[in-house]
Amino acid sequence: MLRGSAMSNVQAVLDRVDADLEAALERLFKLLRIQSISTDPAYKTPCREAADWLVADLAELGFDASRRDTPGHPMVVAHGGEGAGKHLLFYGHYDVQPVDPLHLWNRDPFDPALEETAKGKVIRGRGSADDKGQLMTFVEACRAWKAVHGTLPGKLSILFEGEEESGSPSLVPFMEANAEELKADLALICDTGMWDRETPAITTMLRGMMGEEIIIKAADRDLHSGFYGGAAQNPIKVLSKILATLHDETGRVTLDGFYDGVHDIPAELAAQWEGLGFDAAEFLGDVNLAVPAGEANYTALEQTWSRPTCEINGITGGYSGEGFKTVLPAEARAKISCRLVWDQDPHAIRAALRKRVEDMLPPDCTAEFISYGTDTATVMSTDDPAFETARQALSEEWPKEAVFIGCGGSIPIAGHFKEVLGMDSMLIGFGQADDALHSPNEKYDLASFHHGIRSWVRVLAALA
Template structure:
């Protein structure tokens, strides 16, 4: 059964590619109001395309760009597939080698690539799933399980309509599991299912001392300098081993399971190449932890911005009235953002000398997400991916946060399998975006295998 679907995918690849090209020609830039009609057109195109192989789909209005929602009934697990049809702006246009919305298949030394805005992020990835479903339907007359399609048109502009839409349509959209195709291959070569997403806690601190900027000649010595207080407080956030000193910070930070550690080892992460790509040679951070472990499964505390006093050309001997910093924590496991925020604030307050005050600004918080990989679909999908790519697939972590997965968990109570086929050099959000034909072709085949495996 699966073999017939895979054969059809191979046979009809040119037609699949033509459809993707048609979608790529629609300039659905969500942040620019000038392209609002193009966003409508892209949604219409998707509704028609789903309908063309029997999916009841419709365009659903939001205060912003529309959602596309489609349903197909079936036996077995109920899956929700999410992708987004909007794309990033194209400027600087002069850095493109071709019209971003006149896509083409190009030969490159590394193979054939589909060049154009949205080729990888996310129209190409979105269509891998649609094409897999189309091939399945063509061969079997129906899909192997119940599927809900949800395509968003505002992902590149902060998804303002998404949460209200999920809340208003929770009953309709709730499924057993979400499939999200907006990520990449591990090191551009190995398939992975992201099952751990770090949480994020943002704080801004403003330390104030004198009630005005002072001259360091007149006041330097007896007057407290808020920059000095700030640097001292921030320097105290890590110990000599690179561990965060905030009391209770490591509560809820799990050690990696031997199974997951073995999967990650098998990925043969090229730490030297990863760091070397940005001009670094040695992992910093927590002593005794590998680079991959630190990115995927260890919490961090970072200073993302700092400013105080005179920062222009030349020199001014000012003792400023205030100094500011933005500090973020990446969270894992069951670390409690609220408790960490309080402990952080208490630590900063305790570091204040006389005459200094501190003001805190809350820049949001989200807990880490850990998918319940004991759901059999996860192992099934992992096996399917390994089969297609002929290389071990891992349950991977992700150092950043992917908000959609958190929304699905919080609002619809479902875990997500984040699977994607993008490569590191796809230049998403940049000029000359591309998607490898291999990513597209094997991506479609991967979804066919996954649909087969999870429906058994």
């Protein structure tokens, strides 16, 4: 906790943030108007425009900022400030998801505006929460600090990516090629959210993922079920039988070695999660469900944050159009994703899944596989005093104390920072569950933007 002159130095910056909020919003709106859709080649020029806009904005704050071209969309790299505290590397992404279906938007997705809602004012527009609004909270905190003190708040580096929404194909090669330049004491990632509107959070657990497509083939063409039914193998039946063996009656995954490297959460973290007051009935009720369907003897929060899964994401085969067509399909396909935790090895799990399929193949059937990437889980060590320092700083800004939480999703950059640069990451974001990420009518609460800026001022003062 800051005291005396240090606290007065911070308060002056917080006052500047409040006074400059309208101008900060207009800067964010300028960035939001740039149609930086990374997955569509038609938007290559707007992606470059967004990178250049950020370079110019960071340069105005005194950063040594540059656009770094890659085989895909550019990176933005910036360095600035000095001090005896931790050297911090901040990561965000300036690219956004496509806006389809456009007719479901209530306004032009690239014409951002403030809107009044039942829960308060929101910033409406594509990228407002994911991730332009989030990354600009950090930039605006630096701007306010520079305006008050004439310097940046400590030794800072920035890495903004332009391909996060399209698989980040250039990210790891760029990090490997520029590892010495990018290394810092701690990485900060803003692509996460709060526990609720009054409770800020630091995400300390991210699940990894292994994706696999299974293709079962039999006859060389679709067969008439009257002529061949009963005598010929049916790939849908074969595949369905295999998929049905992936879980036992308690919800546990049955693949050999699947739980190798899975641990129970520490008692102190379990107690904190229990204190969050998570309501599983409300969580599932929001999507018209009622009963947790994961592993028995684990809460819904544990099932989504700290336990691994094996989910069937799609099945295709045969005729599924209107009407009826009596065929035995030549092939059937299933897409499977495994969310991984702790020290699970995604490569070993892929091998176990393929072995299960191959062991259960009957005569006349073959199997093919398509891999869709692997990412290990990331678990941050909250033993690092920086985590508690940041938690206290966040707590000073919001009505309720900040908490350490898990995340059921995967944010590969945190793992890349660890594997490529040897750095731990701290994930602090101000998104809300109803921000409609990747969906029509994406929004970012004005309170998230405003208090997010103020939060970074406090965190930077405490860490840097």
